Amino acid sequence: MDGEDPDSPGDPATALRELGELGLIQRVRRRLPRPGPAVRVGLGDDTAVVEWPADRLLLLTTDTLVEDVHFRRATATLRDVGAKALAVNLSDIAAMGGEPRFALLALACPPDCGVADLDELYAGLLETAAPHGVDLIGGDTCTAPDRLVLTITLAGAADGPPLTRGGARPGDAILVTGTLGGSAAGLATLERPPAGVPAGALAELARAHRRPTPRVAEGRAIRATGGATAMIDLSDGLATDLGHIAAESRVGARVRLASLPVSDATRAAARALREEAWTWAVSGGEDYELLFTAAPDRADALAARVTAETGTRVTRIGEVRPAGEGVVFLDEAGQPVAVRPGFEHFK
């Protein structure tokens, strides 16, 4: 797929645990035949882009949620799960600046699952679909012996060339929508309810974890400015997802921890649990905010315009650097700090 990829990683005798999710994707990409001319963005991005018909772009994305891997019944209702399953796909379409349109749900489910539970799951999905004008048009239902497995596929439209992970240039500003670390703070406080954090803050954090807001309008607004050079949604955490932009754009990045937008509720939870809020913001994942890059002289105007159109804050958190510098996070003294990588499946 990409002639400059390194050789297929992984010895065939190794287990997936050693190769990791990213190693597997790289391995498959190397083995893929050359895609047809209609394929504009293929395997390796969260959202595929094809010309369909000749002069239009069709976006397709799919995501699986596995019980006890992506969610636990102890910390989320099935209504939350249905909502989140669609939200993570909406977020993938948002990261292309696309317009979500049609959803399919493939549901594998234990036979002893209650009908009332499934009603809740569909209700969560449909109440998330409605404000975006997304139709649930099909799917599949089948038996899973052990646990719920949901796969949603979402089709969307784009009215211009795709905004991918691959366009960042050294010197570009790095920006992010909303706040970071709220989902990780929500999970931590659901698992270990802390004393001394206001109930309203705990509810806000639980909601950030259970009901992330896909930034669909923000993605379209960012794209419409014409000034963004690369974009991705924050599903695996800032460190990992910025790493994806760096890898696909063949650049490095420098982020100032002091610039990261972190909510008061997240800070309060971090204090109460003796955690560092910036660790959640950098490595927590599942915030489903949009991370994007733009030319430095246009970044502030672009951010202001997106905020004016959507009401969502946009924060400049760092700059794109040459590839040789790697992806670096700097503390208040300007010193690089070691960051925990975000979530990677199989590892």
Next chain:
Amino acid sequence: MDGEDPDSPGDPATALRELGELGLIQRVRRRLPRPGPAVRVGLGDDTAVVEWPADRLLLLTTDTLVEDVHFRRATATLRDVGAKALAVNLSDIAAMGGEPRFALLALACPPDCGVADLDELYAGLLETAAPHGVDLIGGDTCTAPDRLVLTITLAGAADGPPLTRGGARPGDAILVTGTLGGSAAGLATLERPPAGVPAGALAELARAHRRPTPRVAEGRAIRATGGATAMIDLSDGLATDLGHIAAESRVGARVRLASLPVSDATRAAARALREEAWTWAVSGGEDYELLFTAAPDRADALAARVTAETGTRVTRIGEVRPAGEGVVFLDEAGQPVAVRPGFEHFK
């Protein structure tokens, strides 16, 4: 979705096991908001059809395969599984007379899975995609604690109005491509290898089970005749899938068992295992042949034309009847026989 559906079946307190797959689908359809104007075929069919853009039709279908539900490592290699996962989706597009184009694979996999096994899975998928010109454009990979779960989504095109399950009229002929019962015979002989069946026949049956041939060219040829009134692919078995046409078309059906196309290999396996070949043909499922209906005076010419274009036999097996007569299978004496229903998930 359909104002004439019966009331939502299933008490919320019941388990999915009691409601069954079809009950669940009916229940969800009743709760779905009115779909947008672009949705031509929505939830309830194997393949959704949307207008995209205004004057074109986009087909979308998704199917999940779960290890130890849809396949077992004892009777199929992962290369077979990858091939079959795409084939069942190709078959859904074929049943609309559509042209398959783009595939996404969402793969949930235990971390101890070997990389060589996954290479085989992708190889099977890609070797099935290639002859149909299908591009693998994206997907998702994640951890599954217990077993492999594959979900493929396939997008396709159609160059005219969709051919659904809903157009059969009393008096229409019922036709089927290829032969029936081969997949069930293949599974039975893999599980209980019989004495006295030629090795070539056993290999043919094993292949029918492991590597079903999606009837993509046949589906397009059937549709191109303009004479077919309804169509479905045979995934759950003739009895169940003809039942779907009957339900959606609000008709009955009469099928002569003596007319069913059954291969010599299937007959030999049935004799050796003391089974009845017609039971496999009617209730076995997973043949992935196309079942369709056509006006009686056009049916034979239509069948001859499809065979001439594709080399695949087409057999007239019965006729559509008024709804009140139900779906009936007749023995050689013209007497109705009791048939085992095909596979239904959760029950």
